[in-house]
Amino acid sequence: MNDMHHTPLRTGLVAATALALAAALAGPAVAAAPARGDHRATRAAMDAVVKDGVPGVTAAVKDKNGTWSATSGVGNLKTKEPRSTADRYRVGSITKTFVSTVLLQLEAEGQLSLDDKVEEWLPGVVRGNGHDGRLITIRQLLNHTSGISNYTDDEDFARMYFLKDGFFEHRYDTLTPAQLVAIAMTHKPDFAPGTSWNYSNTNYVLAGMVIKQVTGNSYGSEITDRIIKPLGLHATLLPGTNPKMPQPSSRAYGKLAETTTGPTYDVTELNPSLASAAGELISNSSDLNRFYTALLRGKLLPPQQLKEMKTTILIDESTNTGYGLGIVGLELSCGVELWGHDGGIHGSSSVALTTPDGSHALSFNFNGDWSGDVVPLIEGEYCDK
Numbered sequence: 001m002n003d004m005h006h007t008p009l010r011t012g013l014v015a016a017t018a019l020a021l022a023a024a025l026a027g028p029a030v031a032a033a034p035a036r037g038d039h040r041a042t043r044a045a046m047d048a049v050v051k052d053g054v055p056g057v058t059a060a061v062k063d064k065n066g067t068w069s070a071t072s073g074v075g076n077l078k079t080k081e082p083r084s085t086a087d088r089y090r091v092g093s094i095t096k097t098f099v100s101t102v103l104l105q106l107e108a109e110g111q112l113s114l115d116d117k118v119e120e121w122l123p124g125v126v127r128g129n130g131h132d133g134r135l136i137t138i139r140q141l142l143n144h145t146s147g148i149s150n151y152t153d154d155e156d157f158a159r160m161y162f163l164k165d166g167f168f169e170h171r172y173d174t175l176t177p178a179q180l181v182a183i184a185m186t187h188k189p190d191f192a193p194g195t196s197w198n199y200s201n202t203n204y205v206l207a208g209m210v211i212k213q214v215t216g217n218s219y220g221s222e223i224t225d226r227i228i229k230p231l232g233l234h235a236t237l238l239p240g241t242n243p244k245m246p247q248p249s250s251r252a253y254g255k256l257a258e259t260t261t262g263p264t265y266d267v268t269e270l271n272p273s274l275a276s277a278a279g280e281l282i283s284n285s286s287d288l289n290r291f292y293t294a295l296l297r298g299k300l301l302p303p304q305q306l307k308e309m310k311t312t313i314l315i316d317e318s319t320n321t322g323y324g325l326g327i328v329g330l331e332l333s334c335g336v337e338l339w340g341h342d343g344g345i346h347g348s349s350s351v352a353l354t355t356p357d358g359s360h361a362l363s364f365n366f367n368g369d370w371s372g373d374v375v376p377l378i379e380g381e382y383c384d385k
């Protein structure tokens with residue numbers, strides 16, 4: 001899950017976020033050096049991130065030369081065991097691209113329209129404090145223009161799940177999608193539907209509920225049947241309420257505090273129902289590369305739906321960064337255009353990006369959620385400065 005408010009209080013669910021990533025990438029345009037294809041700059045950036053305090057990094061690239069993967073740092077602070085290139089990790093908000101893909105497939109099949117009102121599929125669910133599902137479309141959920149309050153911004157929720165005492169007491173709690181939406185409904189909307197943009201995890205919890213209502217199956221089983229199995233994503237799964245990480249995987253670390261100093265805690269185990277369809281997925285770097293490559297190449301969606309997915313709301317002019325339907329489009333300082341998403345959840349910060357034609361994909365993960373600049377790694381791979 002991503003959280004627009006990049007404050008230490010919410011580092012448990014923070015990665016770069018579409019907006020923060022855009023801001024970080026803003027800067028003077030520089031000429032791209034010819035790509036060497038040896039990933040030296042990528043590897044150097046990975047080592048630098050570890051030097052800056054991230055326990056470990058695992059990354060994979062898929063390009064015209066084949067596949068390349070590497071690690072830096074450790075997967076276990078106690079044993080000093082290194083990270084593995086096959087590590088599975090919690091991908092947080094990268095889940096959103098999978099959820100959006102399923103809804104776009106359902107639209108292509110004529111089972112729903114993205115312009116259907118939320119109320120039509122989830123009667124009475126989006127109500128309270130000015131929220132009104134009769135005025136919000138499924139499309140507005142997917143591109144974050146609904147104005148629906150973000151449940152992870154709720155102070156009680158943050159105390160219970162992002163700070164030390166609350167996390168260790170509540171890490172195994174099961175939360176239903178309806179409970180998460182109800183938290184959001186205790187707050188006022190951020191804005192009237194369609195009048196602005198604001199990242200809200202509640203949008204995707206609702207999107208998951210719509211999938212269940214339309215198909216009769218959970219969003220997890222639809223993602224599995226429509227994406228994971230057809231693409232052979234053997235490291236990818238929706239864990240549901242299972243708090244354990246499948247092997248191979250590293251330990252995940254967080255600060256669970258309002259500051260990024262202080263003790264580091266092992267936060268590997270948690271019940272991912274707190275993230276639901278906004279951030280439940282587990283995957284690895286090579287699976288994420290395979291997914292985004294297939295998606296951008298039109299293997300998962302017909303041309304019309306892929307075009308809708310890539311129709312963006314501009315969220316940062318300096319980097320030409322836009323948010324589409326569960327996918328981010330951005331431009332690097334060297335002019336390279338990329339599509340993908342990032343994601344943060346307790347102890348895990350991930351990025352998955354690919355070029356528009358799917359020919360050059362990069363995915364990576366940090367197993368710490370309080371530090372680590374993703375931009376040098378991205379620019380190192382694509383701009384090779």
